[in-house]
Amino acid sequence: MHSEPQLMPWPRQVAVAGGAVRVARGDVTWLGTDSPRLLAEVDRLQPQLPALSIDCATAAPAYPQLGDEEGYRLDVDAKGAVRLVAPTEWGVLRGLATLVQLGRPGAQDIELPVAVIEDAPRFPWRGLMVDVARHFMPIDTLHRTLEAMAFVKLNVLHLHLTDDQGFRFPSSAYPKLPEIGGRGEFYRIPELEGLVARAAGLGIRVIPEIDVPGHVTSWLTAYPEFASRDTPLQPSERFGVHEAALDPANEFLYPALETLFREVAAIFPDAFLHIGGDEVEGSWWRDSLPIRRFMNKQAIPDNAGLHAHFNQRLSKQLRWLRRRVIAWDEVIDSSLSDRVVIQSWRGARSRDRALQQGFDCVFSAGYYLDLFYPADIHYGFDPEATSEALDATERALIEDPRLTHVRKGLQWSRRFAEKTRNGAPPRGRDPGRVLGGEACIWTELVTDELLDQRIWSRLPAIAERLWSAADVTDCDDMYRRLETVAGRLSDVSGVDLASFQRKALARLGIDPVWTPLLDVLEPVKWYARLLGEAALAARVDGHELAEGRPYTTTTPLDRLVDVLPPENLRGRAINRQLDSGELRSGEFRSGTMDSWAELARTWQDLPAGELAPAELGPLAERLRALGVLLEKLSGGSVPEDARATLEAASGTHAELYIVVLPTLQRLVDALNA
Amino acid sequence: MHSEPQLMPWPRQVAVAGGAVRVARGDVTWLGTDSPRLLAEVDRLQPQLPALSIDCATAAPAYPQLGDEEGYRLDVDAKGAVRLVAPTEWGVLRGLATLVQLGRPGAQDIELPVAVIEDAPRFPWRGLMVDVARHFMPIDTLHRTLEAMAFVKLNVLHLHLTDDQGFRFPSSAYPKLPEIGGRGEFYRIPELEGLVARAAGLGIRVIPEIDVPGHVTSWLTAYPEFASRDTPLQPSERFGVHEAALDPANEFLYPALETLFREVAAIFPDAFLHIGGDEVEGSWWRDSLPIRRFMNKQAIPDNAGLHAHFNQRLSKQLRWLRRRVIAWDEVIDSSLSDRVVIQSWRGARSRDRALQQGFDCVFSAGYYLDLFYPADIHYGFDPEATSEALDATERALIEDPRLTHVRKGLQWSRRFAEKTRNGAPPRGRDPGRVLGGEACIWTELVTDELLDQRIWSRLPAIAERLWSAADVTDCDDMYRRLETVAGRLSDVSGVDLASFQRKALARLGIDPVWTPLLDVLEPVKWYARLLGEAALAARVDGHELAEGRPYTTTTPLDRLVDVLPPENLRGRAINRQLDSGELRSGEFRSGTMDSWAELARTWQDLPAGELAPAELGPLAERLRALGVLLEKLSGGSVPEDARATLEAASGTHAELYIVVLPTLQRLVDALNA
Known part of the structure; x- marks a missing residue:
């Protein structure tokens, strides 16, 4: 397996002959179209590319669109001839990404397996949503995100441009929206135009979201008349x-919203406009006498009906812009045109509510990158799985031992998803289609600096789910390739996870001696950080605490929990070693186990004035105790205090938890049995 | 002179050889383009047309636009060959109108003078505004108006679609505007589309006016939120x-107005949209606290500034519609884009205010058909006259003996015009150009049934002013041709003034015996009818009476004053006879004078139960007295009671006055001298 090409997403067909060739870097021989877009991309990737011929049948229009042909065939023969054939420029771009992944660049040349690859995507919509409202993301950040997206064949960047905390679109009709509503942190028109152009150069659509009618606090500070x-x-x-x-x-x-959306449409050429539509809280509507009178007159029974009225009326107004509307699943209502695309997020079942009512659907329910989930969890959500299978995948989260610390929250989530309903029963429409999916990164706890790690630690797995065949599901294989591909992002984009981690730890005063501890730490999952204990307890208890949360937009995000990766691949490896009985191997004992025992001493020996964060001490002490326990377990016996040791090490500390804990628990259980 | 062709507007060059030919009706020989538009027009005019050849160089686009080439050359040779040559279809249409006017259709053939005519318009904008808001005008009425317009080479129909009393545009975004604001009397979309298409077939642009921000009472009944x-x-x-x-x-x-104007623009393809802008009364703005706060914040000093803000803001919003804006002269303000065209109406000087500030201008100040003025008054206003000459023309109205009965009103009008000011002094723009002019018919006192007569009694004279050379100014010649051309309207359109008059008088129970009286009656001039005595007195006194006017939209318009022509050409002829000394001719005495003497008797002998209107009696008595006076004057002596007789006959009765009175006064004065 290891000798297989480290490609991600895995192509439709890969035939490797077994041999390898070394091919010098060199010019491209253009057998077909050599558009400016392709020339620029070849030029950009040049250090990663062997000499090759590219046979592209047709030049593409200025911007990619939904449903573009993206297939290609890549052929590396035993003589080192490399040939990329594709019917469209988009296919060439995808093939170039594969070729870069396929090669191992040396000083003089590129080593390539002899191979024939035929490839095409499973879904036409493969996206990433970035929330640039909660924390503003400068345009450069989005540029490097685009380049990294192209490397894993994602083709939609969805910008969540507005929210309660910030308005990032440079309206000139309503200039106070960005100036006051965005506190001056917003994109300039040329920046957005440049981003759209760059995205088109990479075969990526950019979809702007202006979230209405909720999530508009930022608007109303600027224009109370809204x-x-x-x-x-x-x-x-x-x-x-x-x-x-x-x-x-x-x-x-x-009409005012049309004016705003028209400004948006003037900058974003994509055929889709995202109107948000999520989480309309409703009390302002309930409390307004004029609105209640209006509802009475229009025979609108409730807030859901009023939201449906809003969506219908807005869609009608926006028809002048000649775009299709996409919105979050709250907008599902049989009164809405079935040209609207639904982005499903409130539980996997929202997908079926959309499809049954005839709406095409973009699946996001399983792909929230802000939940700090391991990659395999996202990977397990197939946008086209049967309802039962999706449901089982979702239910399995509650039993996942890695999520025990947020089990109550997950149970709440499930109840929340079960309570969601959308309007009237389906009418006689053909069911909708699944267009694909979108990973989402909501940025309450993500700054510009932290974005790359939060996205790229897991996103390649989702990219594979959306591109590769449904039966590409081997998680170990996925992780192996994920690690390679994530590591190579710095070759083709500004995303450099290793460098980020190094610098971030150094800034926190954490030197490499702490690596054994860091190797087994992960941030707590789900919304545990965002809610904090009080708000989480309240939520589980059935109500929301508006003010009791630990984070605001101004909270510094510079603690250990902020800079550690959401998923710790080293911790995952240790868990696998433990699970596969390496506990008794000398290497494991002298390596991992001994290092754990060292940790508490390291902490105690820390010279006064060292900058290492205080949370390291208690965690080191926990891990030391686990090391002792492990030592005893390796002898084959379960010590009396095993339960107490595990108990003491469990629970989260400083929003971190020790990822080997569930495995140790399993070992103890097995030996006890 | 009489043998000259009875053409109106008079062409640029007419060379008549002196002879005439009779040419059979027959097919057209198409030497150039034979577009569907031209074929249809030739077909429609067929009974009026001789066989001819038409050489049209190029097919025109679907709709005429400002500045289209409209010139043509028409050649009737001594052998009866008729040839029409024009570079554009528009020129052919104009040439066909001339050809119809040139010919005298007989049973078998058309008699034509041998002639060469070369023609082109002086102004590119030659319009008629019809107020369809005060009284709704069904679409058929507008169709026959278009056909008659084409006959005198007018090329713009401006529809004043909205006003306080009615909203006639079928908005689907704001359906209550026509339904409630128009009380259900409004145009249907296909009707308007048909009108625009018909107009294009005749080379006529249709310009819609939605009057904002004043004149909107009808809107607010439907949507108070405006x-x-x-x-x-x-x-x-x-x-x-x-x-x-x-x-x-x-x-x-x-944005809401944009939505509305976009619906308008979707139906009216012309490059111009009229936004009204006249007579913003201002008290609502002065009385509104939020508006005063807004003005304060924006440093807007007064209502004029607020109106300028409105116009600027609206123009900015409407730029999406890619149309040019035209508006009444109140909108003149240096802050406004100089792409806006100004329709000058508040006195002739408003033309210069517009031009000086760099705005192109459409002149209407001299062309208000609802003032019941004689044609020569309108004819005297040259849109490009010097400021001094225009001013003199306007001032002369006050001294016009035919307008003595409204002298105070005219003096007020002049003060009103002098008080009007428009914003800041001119900035460094090039002066605007005069594009042409528009006659206006405001329909407070005009129903559908009355429209033709109110328009066509004088409009051909204005049409000539706008088409013909500036030195075509002979009023007697104009009147001669006006009478002929107005009489021929029924040959080429549904406008039939003679038939209307006949039927209207019959309905009033007025039989031909009354003709001598009717011949010398005219409706009172200026706004005398509209204001009534109380409101006129108040106005002259410096204030307006909102409620004291004699007419509302529901007042029946079925009295003698309503059906008599605004200008009485027969009365004009009598005046000219009197002025030229025909007083002593036997024919005049046995004809006119005797008939006057008969009138009072006719009235007294009227059988009980006759339907003739009561106002005839007193007027007949006055005229009889004038007849007696005339009898004496014809003997060369001025009777003692001359002054008393004139005094008794002066003044208006039932909103009518006797048009020979000023002439008799002059005769008496001359004999007394």
């Missing part, structure tokens, strides 16, 4: 669902 | 300036 009540507001710094909502009964709202 | 105050309104039935105004401080108003 609101259904006259409350003066400050731009919000807190997280969680806000009450602010646009006034759907104001007939003038819709 | 207003700056929350006053529930009824659609207005009264006339005069209303207080209702849109709320310029509502940022949402502008």
